Amino acid sequence: MNSRSFNLFKFSSPANFYPLAGRLVPWFTGLAVILIAVGLYMSFGVAPTDYKQGEGYRIIFVHVPAAWMSMFIYVVMAGWAGVGLIFNTRMSSMMAQALAPTGAMFTFIALWTGSFWGKPMWGTWWVWDARLTSELILLFLYIGFMALQASIEDPRRADRAGAILALVGVVNIPIIYFSVKWWNTLHQGASIRIGQESTMAVTMLWTLLIMALGFWMYSIAVVLARVRCIILERERNATWVAELIKEAR
Amino acid sequence: MKGLSEFFYMGGYALYVWGSFGVTALLMAVEPILVRNRRRAVYQRLARIARAEASSK
Numbered sequence: 001m002n003s004r005s006f007n008l009f010k011f012s013s014p015a016n017f018y019p020l021a022g023r024l025v026p027w028f029t030g031l032a033v034i035l036i037a038v039g040l041y042m043s044f045g046v047a048p049t050d051y052k053q054g055e056g057y058r059i060i061f062v063h064v065p066a067a068w069m070s071m072f073i074y075v076v077m078a079g080w081a082g083v084g085l086i087f088n089t090r091m092s093s094m095m096a097q098a099l100a101p102t103g104a105m106f107t108f109i110a111l112w113t114g115s116f117w118g119k120p121m122w123g124t125w126w127v128w129d130a131r132l133t134s135e136l137i138l139l140f141l142y143i144g145f146m147a148l149q150a151s152i153e154d155p156r157r158a159d160r161a162g163a164i165l166a167l168v169g170v171v172n173i174p175i176i177y178f179s180v181k182w183w184n185t186l187h188q189g190a191s192i193r194i195g196q197e198s199t200m201a202v203t204m205l206w207t208l209l210i211m212a213l214g215f216w217m218y219s220i221a222v223v224l225a226r227v228r229c230i231i232l233e234r235e236r237n238a239t240w241v242a243e244l245i246k247e248a249r
Numbered sequence: 250m251k252g253l254s255e256f257f258y259m260g261g262y263a264l265y266v267w268g269s270f271g272v273t274a275l276l277m278a279v280e281p282i283l284v285r286n287r288r289r290a291v292y293q294r295l296a297r298i299a300r301a302e303a304s305s306k
Contacts, residue, residue: 044256049260054260054261054262055259055260055261055262055266056259056260056261056262056265056266058259058262058266059265059266059269059270062269062270062273063269066273101280102280105276105277105280108276109272109273109276112269112272112273113269113272113273116264116265116266116268116269117265117269119265120262120265218277221281222280222281222284225281225284225285225288226284226287228288229284229287229288229291232288232291232292232295233291236295236298241295242299245292245295245296245299246299248292248296
């Protein structure tokens with residue numbers, strides 16, 4: 001066993017992960033603030049006016065990063081929940097629990113900004129098309145995961161029930177992603193594709209990527225801060241928590 | 250000042266652009282505050298439990 005994998009196992013224990021997360025939060029917060037500040041400046045100051053949608057297209061700089069995060073966080077959440085289910089590791093289930101509210105928030109933002117973009121461009125706040133409906137289902141999956149966990153008293157049983165729900169819900173992610181290809185929808189196809197030339201202006205693309213990176217850093221910071229709360233709540237009977245509380249007073 | 254009002258006008262898309270960025274900014278500002286409050290609440294609760302246990306001994 002080399003020292004690297006030893007370290008990884010070390011941080012799978014809440015007592016070791018708690019201080020590590022505490023040290024990481026300020027760094028990710030700082031990165032998030034810088035990246036989002038630069039991203040906002042570029043959104044309004046650098047990126048050119050779109051020839052078709054005028055200034056209205058600028059919604060893309062929050063809409064697309066939020067939509068990416070909503071799907072990505074779900075996959076990570078289901079992954080941690082699955083690891084917790086199989087290996088019975090406490091830390092993984094706590095990570096899944098910490099990810100859900102942030103994922104739900106980004107899903108809501110994606111839907112909200114999409115609605116505010118759809119109204120001027122499509123002439124409607126909402127349509128029941130495949131992309132929009134599957135994203136709405138994603139929001140319900142997040143809410144269902146949180147509600148299910150909250151409704152079960154025993155945290156270990158809550159973890160297992162939540163994990164099964166989260167894993168079944170993963171089916172929805174490719175449906176969201178490919179919905180614009182599989183069905184005839186009002187929603188446009190992806191402008192950024194892997195292995196192909198993107199259909200956007202270079203400054204627009206950079207702005208989008210910087211905002212997305214900023215949202216990533218934000219998510220990591222807030223999820224690590226939240227998982228620290230969850231660790232304290234769940235491990236409150238552990239000696240190290242008792243000592244921590246004693247020191248804080 | 251013309252430049253500024255023009256900026257806020259967003260070529261006629263003011264409601265949609267600011268409605269999107271505004272709500273996003275609001276939520277991303279509120280969420281960390283909620284986490285901080287939760288942290289304080291957990292600390293206070295655990296401290297209360299610790300005090301109660303110390304006094305009952």
